[in-house]
Amino acid sequence: MEQNSDEDKLSRPSYVDCMELPERTEAVNVEDIKTDLSDEFRSASSSSDTSGRSSLEPRGHIQVCLRIKPFTARERANGSQGCVSLEDSTSIILKSPKSSLGRMSDKTLGQTTQKFTFSRVFGPEATQEEFFEGTVKQPVKEFLEGCNCLVFTYGVTNAGKTYTFQGTEDDVGILPRTMDMLFKTVGGRLYTKMDLKPIRWRDYVKLTNDKVREEIALKNSLLRLTKEVDHHNSTNDNPQLILRYVLY
Numbered sequence: 362m363e364q365n366s367d368e369d370k371l372s373r374p375s376y377v378d379c380m381e382l383p384e385r386t387e388a389v390n391v392e393d394i395k396t397d398l399s400d401e402f403r404s405a406s407s408s409s410d411t412s413g414r415s416s417l418e419p420r421g422h423i424q425v426c427l428r429i430k431p432f433t434a435r436e437r438a439n440g441s442q443g444c445v446s447l448e449d450s451t452s453i454i455l456k457s458p459k460s461s462l463g464r465m466s467d468k469t470l471g472q473t474t475q476k477f478t479f480s481r482v483f484g485p486e487a488t489q490e491e492f493f494e495g496t497v498k499q500p501v502k503e504f505l506e507g508c509n510c511l512v513f514t515y516g517v518t519n520a521g522k523t524y525t526f527q528g529t530e531d532d533v534g535i536l537p538r539t540m541d542m543l544f545k546t547v548g549g550r551l552y553t554k555m556d557l558k559p560i561r562w563r564d565y566v567k568l569t570n571d572k573v574r575e576e577i578a579l580k581n582s583l584l585r586l587t588k589e590v591d592h593h594n595s596t597n598d599n600p601q602l603i604l605r606y607v608l609y
């Protein structure tokens with residue numbers, strides 16, 4: 362088997378590698394780490410092009426969106442109390458549930474309300490379509506223009522990751538909507554000739570007319586063989602015989 366040379370390997374640009382990390386002279390504490398990460402994210406974000414953007418302006422390399430899950434009918438019936446309140450389209454106030462306040466000391470009571478800021482916040486009433494339009498649609502457009510994008514969901518169990526990504530049959534999530542957009546966009550650019558053959562995992566060879574005919578003949582004979590094996594499968598349970606057919 363042919364080995365891939367080093368030049369074959371895709372070199373992927375990394376903006377994190379390019380950044381100079383500050384040299385530490387003192388012991389590391391949690392506040393240090395928080396500050397350092399904020400700096401890294403900010404510098405990675407601000408280095409990107411912000412022209413022609415729509416849904417999540419100003420955009421950077423990293424976008425963090427929050428989706429707040431609505432209460433289920435059962436949770437409403439049980440009198441569940443909301444701990445998250447939307448301040449504006451990018452920030453929320455998180456409050457400890459009233460039931461937990463009784464157990465807290467005066468010192469911790471002051472820390473029970475916290476503000477968090479995101480690239481964009483989607484309230485419990487946000488539909489799957491609104492969420493897709495406001496988060497993933499723009500990166501998918503950029504992907505179609507040749508940029509690499511990564512989208513992932515993060516949250517505790519039952520937070521709504523699968524619902525957001527996959528959705529339900531009636532109300533699909535961001536993954537089927539992305540596939541739909543990709544296929545609709547590339548559909549018109551489909552290469553309909555059958556003269557490209559994949560080799561290894563990311564290369565193709567262009568076949569001559571003779572080779573195309575050879576490939577078609579080979580595929581037809583394989584198809585015939587598969588049908589014969591299927592037929593034998595349904596009439597004969599002898600695995601050795603089936604295996605011999607496949608090998609011939």
Ligand SMILES: Nc1ncnc2c1ncn2[C@@H]1O[C@H](COP(=O)(O)OP(=O)(O)OP(=O)(O)O)[C@@H](O)[C@H]1O
Pocket residue numbers: 429430431516517518519520521522523524525
């Ligand atoms: N935005 C939403 N609107 C309506 N129902 C939702 C929403 N988000 C989640 N749900 C419902 O909440 C339940 C849990 O959601 P889901 O299975 O997506 O969680 P998860 O984060 O993938 O959990 P796990 O990590 O355990 O797989 C499901 O019944 C789902 O239909």
